[in-house]
Amino acid sequence: MEKLRFEFEVKASSDDPKSNIISVNSITDVGKNVFVIPEQYQPVKLHDAIMATETFKTVKNTLRRRHDKRQVWISGTSDITKCYRDEDGNMQFKGYLLEEIASTTQGLTPAAGISEEALSRILESFAEIKSDKLVLTNSMKNLKEKFVMEKFTRKMSNVMQWIMTFEAECARLGIEEDTKRIEALRLFLDDSCQDWYGAMLIKHTVDSEWSLWKKNFCETYADKSWSPVRYALLFRYRQGSLLEYALKKERMLLEMNKNMDKSTLIDLIAIGLPNFIADKIDRNTLKETEDLFSNIRGLEHLVEKKIWDKKIVGSDNKAKDKNLKEPCRLCEKENRGKRYHPESSCWFKNKSGDRRDQIRSVNNFTLETELNEVDPKNSTFRH
Known part of the structure; x- marks a missing residue:
């Protein structure tokens, strides 16, 4: 045959x-x-x-x-x-x-x-x-514009998830050769990662296998501690826009675990909201994160109102504190030293006022008696 x-x-x-x-x-x-x-x-x-x-x-x-x-x-x-x-x-x-x-x-x-x-x-x-x-060489110059992904930085918590996204984008754009993937990787590394890329070029050259670069990249930048997980889970709203907080926490949670189910994702975002905001959202109506975001946008005015009320109360307290910082002049006049309290509630003010009224009353009675004794006509009543 x-x-x-x-x-x-x-x-x-x-x-x-x-x-x-x-x-x-x-x-x-x-x-x-x-x-x-x-x-x-x-x-x-x-x-x-x-x-x-x-x-x-x-x-x-x-x-x-x-x-x-x-x-x-x-x-x-x-x-x-x-x-x-x-x-x-x-x-x-x-x-x-x-x-x-x-x-x-x-x-x-x-x-x-x-x-x-x-x-x-x-x-x-x-x-x-x-x-x-x-x-292909000319297209490499425009890769930044065609790729739909962010640059890698050392702050990213899930390096494996990032590199898988990079490979998916390469496949979508027809970049399948190992050499071209290695060349494209350089365009999406932060300045802090360029030293790693340069060292890899010296050790393995651009003609090496992509699997070698991928393994070394993940081993170098993999964060095996609990810090990024803890930070993403415990991240809470402090100030500013509620929607900005929700979007930022969603991104951090997805970077931590891309395969997180929607219900858990919604719960973790909502738990970081202020209680008086979260209690106004019906949990049973939330099927997608977009539903939560829509509800949050409608409650932004409550946060702004509370911040404004705090400013008013704070300004009143500030005025009171300002009064308390000045010593009471009545106490100083009585030689009681420097005492810090409002003059309107000073004990010496009430005491000195009663004394002056008493003295004034006594003096008027004495003067009237003396005049009556000197000139009886002063005791005549006029009708």
Whole structure:
């Protein structure tokens, strides 16, 4: 049974450059004769006979990244032979006679028997690869604008969750090569993390595996203490906007545990609110965090009113405190030393007032008696 060697490669789809497809580039027989498959017939979905083999399933699981290649031998079953050879033994595919070129092991030179058409096709392939690299290089400059995520800082509590978000964004934007991921990582590291990145470049270079960088990154910045968890759970409203507090606590809780269920998330946010605010929210009506935020926005005026009342009470107390800071003048006049209390409640004020009234009353009675004794006419009543 004749065997044929097929070359598989992961390429960009002609319909969507961001999508990858597996293509069949060439076929080599046991005599090392290489036959090139035209570009329009390269997508593996056109090769039903190959896709039905167990060998192809292994190839499919092996090829992961764009430009990965594998050359494998496949037994020439009746279906394979019928698909790629005509009745006279010529190599063909879907009625198209395949062009034979020299084996790559013999060198790509005209002396090896390469036709101008085949050489032109090879040069076009190199040009396509170069063009893809140029496009990807230009796109790297705009990665900050395309990525929907924050920069990593040492203050972030869950480094594993951040790196998983980074990988998801890379997959969304078609950045699957390890080298490109490593290059993109630098754009999303805070200045404090640039020393780590520089040291990794020296030790492993940018051409190393992404899994190595990911492991080292997580081990370096993983916070294994309880401090970030404790801070996120105990974070409470102090002052300012209620909504700003709620949004900030939601972010901290999700950074701590992205998979936290909605009910627990709502409860932890609400428990940090002032009691007089939380008691005005019906817990049974809260299905999403947005429901809680909507209720909180409607209660902002209560916090502002309470702050205003505190300012008024505080100003009154301040005025009282100001009076208490000045010594009582009545006590000083009585030579009782410096005593700090309001003059209106001073004991000496009431005592001195009663004494003056008594003296005034006695003096008036004495004066009247003396006048009556001197001149009796003063005792006459006038009607």
